[in-house]
Amino acid sequence: MQTQLFIAGTWRDGSGGETIAVTDPATGEHIADVASATPADATAACEAAHQAQLVWAAAPPRDRAEVLRRCWELMMANQQELAELIVREQGKPMADAKGEVAYAAEFFRWNSEEVARIRGTVGTAPSGANRMIVHHPPVGVVVIVTPWNFPAAMITRKLAPALAAGNGVVIKPPTETPLTALRVAEIMTEAGVPGGLVNVTVTNDPGAWFDAAVDHPATRMVSFTGSTAVGKKLLKRSADRVLKTVMELGGNAPFIVFEDADVDAAVAGALTAKMRHSAETCTAANRFYVHADVADEFTEKFAAAMAAVNVGNGFEQGSECGPLIHERQLDKVAALVDDAVGAGAEVVTGGHRLDVPGSFFAPTVLRNVSPDSPITREEIFGPVAPIITFTDTDEMIDQANATEMGLMGYVFTQDLAKGLAVSERIQAGLIGLNRGAASDPAAPFGGMKQSGLGREGSTEGIYEFCETQYIATNW
Numbered sequence: 293m294q295t296q297l298f299i300a301g302t303w304r305d306g307s308g309g310e311t312i313a314v315t316d317p318a319t320g321e322h323i324a325d326v327a328s329a330t331p332a333d334a335t336a337a338c339e340a341a342h343q344a345q346l347v348w349a350a351a352p353p354r355d356r357a358e359v360l361r362r363c364w365e366l367m368m369a370n371q372q373e374l375a376e377l378i379v380r381e382q383g384k385p386m387a388d389a390k391g392e393v394a395y396a397a398e399f400f401r402w403n404s405e406e407v408a409r410i411r412g413t414v415g416t417a418p419s420g421a422n423r424m425i426v427h428h429p430p431v432g433v434v435v436i437v438t439p440w441n442f443p444a445a446m447i448t449r450k451l452a453p454a455l456a457a458g459n460g461v462v463i464k465p466p467t468e469t470p471l472t473a474l475r476v477a478e479i480m481t482e483a484g485v486p487g488g489l490v491n492v493t494v495t496n497d498p499g500a501w502f503d504a505a506v507d508h509p510a511t512r513m514v515s516f517t518g519s520t521a522v523g524k525k526l527l528k529r530s531a532d533r534v535l536k537t538v539m540e541l542g543g544n545a546p547f548i549v550f551e552d553a554d555v556d557a558a559v560a561g562a563l564t565a566k567m568r569h570s571a572e573t574c575t576a577a578n579r580f581y582v583h584a585d586v587a588d589e590f591t592e593k594f595a596a597a598m599a600a601v602n603v604g605n606g607f608e609q610g611s612e613c614g615p616l617i618h619e620r621q622l623d624k625v626a627a628l629v630d631d632a633v634g635a636g637a638e639v640v641t642g643g644h645r646l647d648v649p650g651s652f653f654a655p656t657v658l659r660n661v662s663p664d665s666p667i668t669r670e671e672i673f674g675p676v677a678p679i680i681t682f683t684d685t686d687e688m689i690d691q692a693n694a695t696e697m698g699l700m701g702y703v704f705t706q707d708l709a710k711g712l713a714v715s716e717r718i719q720a721g722l723i724g725l726n727r728g729a730a731s732d733p734a735a736p737f738g739g740m741k742q743s744g745l746g747r748e749g750s751t752e753g754i755y756e757f758c759e760t761q762y763i764a765t766n767w
């Protein structure tokens with residue numbers, strides 16, 4: 293298991309000699325001590341990325357594409373081992389972890405296919421005075437900061453398009469799940485990624501690390517996935533150097549079930565939208581708006597499905613929901629539930645911590661939830677589904693949009709025209725229409741409002757890592 297920093301193509305300890313303990317959230321067991329990067333290490337990583345990027349950007353697109361494709365092949369060849377690391381340090385069930393590795397690897401394959409298709413345009417100025425050539429060079433060095441809920445995929449979703457566009461990168465994985473990131477760096481080296489192009493530095497001093505990374509003159513962009521609160525701080529700091537930013541921030545997804553929905557399909561969709569990856573996704577359904585005509589049927593069936601979810605250590609055969617990442621998250625989820633119940637919500641199933649070692653919470657369904665209670669405004673990041681009954685569509689849409697977040701929404705109805713019309717009115721970057729999941733490396737992922745800036749994935753995702761240059765000329 294690799295536990296050192298990866299800087300300039302070499303494995304080394306942090307220059308301050310400090311380490312970070314990594315624990316298994318299912319057992320509380322100590323797994324490893326990982327080297328912690330100092331600001332000086334961040335500077336060294338940016339310098340290495342800068343030097344390597346100059347060569348990488350000049351390489352033929354086809355060469356870059358082939359290296360990225362090998363990254364996909366090698367990640368898939370190591371799928372089981374990577375999934376085991378993810379389960380160990382993050383806690384999600386093995387099936388989700390294997391799914392995450394395939395999802396993460398796919399960003400390499402998709403971007404390897406897109407490298408040769410980074411397009412520009414040639415036109416004539418309206419006055420006829422000159423030709424207008426527009427092309428898209430890489431930005432330079434990209435600082436990537438990622439969360440613990442997808443230890444592999446949140447890295448590759450940024451890393452693969454950044455490399456495709458010809459950039460060098462410095463990655464700061466979270467202290468909770470650094471081991472997967474370090475292993476991905478090792479695999480990428482084996483796949484032919486040049487030394488120095490990708491640097492991985494975990495740190496217990498993120499503020500000072502970020503200051504040093506942002507202040508390196510070659511750094512031109514910050515790409516972050518995490519909470520809106522942290523995103524705002526990084527945006528402010530990035531503004532000091534007028535850096536380009538892509539921000540994938542928090543969510544508060546409404547899940548809407550109309551009276552004409554196929555209730556069984558809505559229940560299956562709700563289970564996916566709420567519970568995938570142990571309910572720790574920013575796209576997770578956070579508030580359920582269910583029409584009064586189907587509210588009882590939906591609530592009973594959904595509660596039965598939630599009660600049947602197999603909660604346990606991600607390594608256990610058949611585990612469908614692992615622990616929350618740590619005790620702090622468990623406390624937050626428990627407090628939101630207690631608060632909702634105190635305000636009149638009824639627990640249909642769950643509603644409590646599990647009396648076992650590790651940070652487990654019972655899959656929970658609450659009904660009679662007030663549309664204004666904190667549980668409908670905060671991102672829960674846990675296996676809790678608050679249900680709000682509605683009769684008036686306009687009022688429900690106003691409530692669904694009454695949030696500063698706008699990452700994802702879900703709509704269930706058998707009337708496709710109504711579904712599309714309502715989808716267009718939901719202020720969110722992604723909509724699952726009669727589907728409980730939508731993420732795909734070939735589709736744009738990102739939020740409206742305070743859920744973020746920019747998009748990842750799809751063709752759009754590569755251009756985020758490019759500059760635009762216009763050359764006026766005649767020939």
Ligand code: SIN
Nearest residue numbers: 441572573574575731
């Ligand atoms: C996230 O929770 O940040 C990502 C979820 C996804 O890619 O589906």
